[in-house]
Amino acid sequence: MTAHTERAAGRATPPSERTDTAAEGRTGELADALAALVGREHVRVEPGQLAAYARDATPLFHAPPDVVVFPGSTAEVAAVLRLATERGVPVVPRGAGSNLCAGTVALHGGVMLVLTRLNRVLEISPGELLARVQTGVTTAQLADAAGDAGLLYAPDPGSRTVSTVGGNVATCAGGLRGLKYGVTRNYVLGLEAVLPTGEIVRTGGRLWKDVAGYDLTRLLTGSEGTLAVITEVTVALLPKPADTGTGVAYFDSLADASRAVAAVIAAGVVPATLEFLDRKCIEAVEAFAGLGLRTDAGALLLFGDDGDPSVVAGNLSRIQEVCTAAGALEVTLAENVARADALLAARRCGLPALSRLGSLTILEDATVPRHRLAEMVGRIDEIAERHGLLIATFGHAGDGNLHPTCVVDPDDTGAVERAHQAFGEIFAAALALDGTITGEHGVGAAKLPYLADRLGDDQMALLRRIKHAFDPAGILNPGKLGS
């Protein structure tokens, strides 16, 4: 057994054992204490109610919490955390539960702290180009509120209609506009967060330029609910681009498409969007969205840009030329905004659409430097073939961020095991190409076994010291970062 298979075996969650009555008694008492803080109607303890919170979007992981709480204010969040620290009870912060790394699975039981009641857009300030929202506002709600004020919230994760801004910050979500605009981190100006000890801190503020002190805003961004619970977020907005445009280029293979990506960047064009899908993804997306995509091609590149109309038109036609020169079978531009939106929406649902192909869909996330994309695609193909697995790949080509996705039959334990092994090899391949084990989905419980490979022991030790400084009792999201 290789090191990776041993780790892979550790990924499966044991069936929970919560039959002992002493534990139930303690849970009942805890629930009463929580009810006194947030109101009885905002606490759930029935086994069925807990079971509904046993999962997020990560397959093969599930474990119900002991209590679910829905606080309605920052003060209530603080009260819950103080209580949990006093009693040494684990707390799992949860936004929409759309993460793909088991970040919100309550592996150690305890309290599921659901933040969706904190769902108000507090402020849009066109003068300062910023928005202030409560943590449970969805990404789409923030984007719409900004759009109504003629502004753009640039981060655009595929899950935007469901995911919360708090969850985006906690995972430092990327998205479809990442190439030109970067990821969530680049837009967070300030946070209000509650430490596990119940202290409320405000980091950063309303300024683009502010270097006073350690950058705690950045430290909390991407901390995956292990350092503090974020209750309010201030984000930078941009003026809404005057125009947007989108196009599709078809290629014989994903490797050809990857080479075209390199050619586009080499040509000095940095479009807002440069996404790719392989043949299996195209078929799956087409089955859902019925957009008339070419399903005979081996891969497609979806490209898009925004800005001044003449700049957009110029960039799109340049990409069209470059792709054609790079051997594209066909390049077409979306004739109107509706068509462009449909194409982007279809790309956003690549993952769920893939589950049409089979019953268990395991998606992973690895990033390599852009110029090594074609090489990485080749290695994924080789690994899939060697293990006899169906691995479809799509992702943010412009960022070198790939989402190899394996579709297997969950009853075929051999295949599930082989899939884990294959993903271990894929991560190793990414590291060997100077890449990383996750570009945007985070570490959570799913990737924790691989984290030391990326960071090394010294950084791991530092991570733990930081974790201890924020969370001395170790109650916040145990089994994840900093554990």
Place this chain on the structure above:
Amino acid sequence: MTTEPPQPGPPAEGPGTGRGLFDKQQLDRCISCGFCLPACPTYSLTGDEASSPRGRITLMRALETGELPADDPTLAEESSYCLGCRACETVCPAGVEYGQLLEQWRDHQWSGPKRPWIVRLLTALVARPFLLRLQGLVRRHARPSGGGPADGPSLMLGCVERGLYPAVSRAALRLRPELNVPPGQGCCGALHAHNGDSATGKALAEELGRRLPGTLVTTAGGCAAHLAHHLGPDRVREFGDHLHREGHVPAGRVTVDGRPARVGLQDSCHLRNGLGVTRPPRELIAAVAEYVEVPGAGDCCGAAGTYAMLRPADSRAVLDPKLAALAEADLDFVVAVNPGCLRQLRQGLRRTGARARAVHLAELLALAEEDRT
């Protein structure tokens, strides 16, 4: 409190763990992405995962694997709280057929003595042919007749509609006199399928398919979706969809005080979400009146079959925002394409003292047809 670190164990859904209550492929297909959450009316009321499509599928999984006992109260509550509107299906990229899963869930949840008595009463009544015939004697629905060629399209009378709204089938026949109205029509079984007896639901659909030759034309969106599932989409057509395909547009106009009537639509969930029929009723209305798109027309009205009877308070909570939107739209008529929705809207509009009248699509079009003369 469990605080031990997790130990390696078998995958949560290992082989042999299923109880066979659900179509496992369908259950497995859901990847818990949550794309369906924003579409779900009950989730938007509670914000609780358990009352979302994703959460309900998670509950079904727990029932299937035995992690939750069959008598778990949340299972009972959520299988009944769900409207069955299938709005979640239309936005699910993975293609999970939630409506099928719900039927399987209710088969289990509402079996034997656990069935709500209203459901028992209703399904028993509509499965009695002589009672259905009796309804025809009391309330004057369209008389059985052979309007057209024997293998031509037949008008289905609908077991509930026959009694509650007999004028609908009369209107339908006035518009399309060539429709056959075969005698001895039973019930299509949608009521059974949605209420925990999908086996009878299927049997009744097949039986009706044998009794009514040719294309089955129905004025009820719910029946259309159920029949289409069992008899194939080619054999079944909702009335508006039928007119639309035949290219039949009523010649006259519906006017109020000399101006074209302002008319909105309430989609039937099953017609919209199950069969994807949204344009035909809108275009037909626009042909005879001033069509007004009411915000949220595609959202469930809360009638949801027996739901309004089983859970009146929840049903109202779903209806209320719709009534507000309808009031805002200042309509003369709001059109429904399903008897349950018609009843729900009539009651709601009456309760709020609204000006608009709820009518069935066939009735509105028949009004226009009369105007021709």
